[in-house]
Amino acid sequence: QAQLVESGGGLVQAGGSLRLSCAASGLTFSSYSMGWFRQAPGKEREFVSAINRNGVGTLYADSVKGRFTISRDNAKSTVYLQMNSLKPEDTAVYYCAARVWPTVTRNGYEYDYWGQGTQVTVSS
Numbered sequence: 001q002a003q004l005v006e007s008g009g010g011l012v013q014a015g016g017s018l019r020l021s022c023a024a025s026g027l028t029f030s031s032y033s034m035g036w037f038r039q040a041p042g043k044e045r046e047f048v049s050a051i052n053r054n055g056v057g058t059l060y061a062d063s064v065k066g067r068f069t070i071s072r073d074n075a076k077s078t079v080y081l082q083m084n085s086l087k088p089e090d091t092a093v094y095y096c097a098a099r100v101w102p103t104v105t106r107n108g109y110e111y112d113y114w115g116q117g118t119q120v121t122v123s124s
Helices: none
Strands: 003-007 010-013 018-025 033-039 046-051 058-060 068-073 078-083 092-099 118-123
Touching (some): 018 092, 058 068
Antiparallel strands (some): 003 018, 018 078, 068 078
């Protein structure tokens, strides 16, 4: 059974940094493109970033471009999201997701597996 477990969330002041990790098990990690999404209270889930199987292709939401960096380590079956220059509007539960197709996508419905999420809170 595929499982995705996020970690690294927490409380940080505006301007600070956090690195989220998502460890995958029960699937051939290198065969999956990966994505990060987030959901703030009272809002719909939104796309944050995605990375293809070999880590060469990436995609970012405009709201995080230049501040967040997605990466992966296929040997560790882990995808990361480095978040710098955090803003209060980045506060949300962050989810990682796995997609068996090789290309990156912003569409949540195209992902096959989801993690439970990790809370990120940015104080002003």
